[in-house]
Amino acid sequence: MLENSVVMVAIILIINIVYVSFFTIRMILTLKGQRYLAALLSTVEVVIYVVGLGLVLDNLNEIHNLIAYAVGYGLGVLAGMKIEEKLALGYITVNVITKEYDLQFTKMLREKGYGVTSWMAYGMEGDRLAMQILTPRKSERKLYETIQDIDPKAFIISYEPKTIHGGFWVKAVRKGRLNQ
Incomplete structure (x- = not known):
């Protein structure tokens, strides 16, 4: 053969x-x-x-x-x-900057189970809402779609965190509660 x-x-x-x-x-x-x-x-x-x-x-x-x-x-x-x-092993952290500085943005993401930390920021053209969001990589696409539905012009950067320690993220990650 x-x-x-x-x-x-x-x-x-x-x-x-x-x-x-x-x-x-x-x-x-x-x-x-x-x-x-x-x-x-x-x-x-x-x-x-x-x-x-x-x-x-x-x-x-x-x-x-x-x-x-x-x-x-x-x-x-x-x-x-x-x-x-x-x-799609692991998690990603997504940083979002948007002109939509209404806190409803963060509320909508939290209702979907995402861990969101937000703060007011100032960009070249004025006030902005900055957010940091943790999600399993399997849910990455879904998160991007959700953000784009809320604000199609949102600036998005993502990366893979090496270590996750403390806060809502660790509790939810360990319990498998990040279920988008």
């Missing part, structure tokens, strides 16, 4: 897609502090890597195997990114 070059190319391609997808997920798990799961995944990852690389090195004179390896690597990066997008 492995003598057939089309089958060999397909196997190498699939192995590398799986390997690089695992690699991407392992890196994300490591960055998110999931060290034991990352270590377990890396064990499987390295076996897949050695098998795939072995197939290419055993048949180094076949250029199409090397091309399949490279293409599989690129497709694996794309697949890993899509998987990470679907997993």
